[in-house]
Amino acid sequence: MTPRFAVIGLVASDLAASLAFYRRLGLDFPAGSETQPHVEAALPGGTTLALDTEDTVRSFHPGRRLPAGGGGRVSLAFRCDSPAAVDAVYEDLVGAGHHGELKPWDAFWGMRYAVVHDPDGNGVDLFAPLPGAGE
Known part of the structure; x- marks a missing residue:
């Protein structure tokens, strides 16, 4: 089986701010997403935009270094x-x-x-x- 591109994942330093930004661009995240550690929005064509908080990423990958300053x-x-x-x-x-x-x-x-x-x-x-x- 050939892998199929499916998700664009971003790590958000401020999830509420990121959600507000992408909602202004028309993406539909569920109500209450601001309090979740991981959220997703379906994109046209069957792909997904996923946002994770920095704490979520550190929970399963404690050694990952996130770029300073965004x-x-x-x-x-x-x-x-x-x-x-x-x-x-x-x-x-x-x-x-x-x-x-x-x-x-x-x-x-x-x-x-x-x-x-x-x-x-x-x-x-x-x-x-x-x-x-x-x-």
């Missing part, structure tokens, strides 16, 4: 409905206090693109094809 090693990408939606989602997240890494711009590869950071410093790309760019 993430930056993982990047997730969210497709928006239109180039204008990239701008709107970026402004919503930055307006809510999240770090805007790259303001929306028309990328040379034919997409409107922007990058924000989640509460742990992981890059979250926002993109949509530009009109006439094809797919």
Whole structure:
């Protein structure tokens, strides 16, 4: 049997802040997830985004060293409905206090693109094809 990619796992230093961030992007985590050690949201296409607290990870892997000062090693990408939606989602997240890494711009590869950071410093790309760019 061939392994099948199924889960993206992130370690959250502040689970409530991470949940609020990803809920703003439309992910559906169960009510009360803020008090859980591990939570999951189903993603389109059958994959799952899983968030674990640092304490949860340490409980089964006490020797694991988590990067100081947050993430930056993982990047997730969210497709928006239109180039204008990239701008709107970026402004919503930055307006809510999240770090805007790259303001929306028309990328040379034919997409409107922007990058924000989640509460742990992981890059979250926002993109949509530009009109006439094809797919």
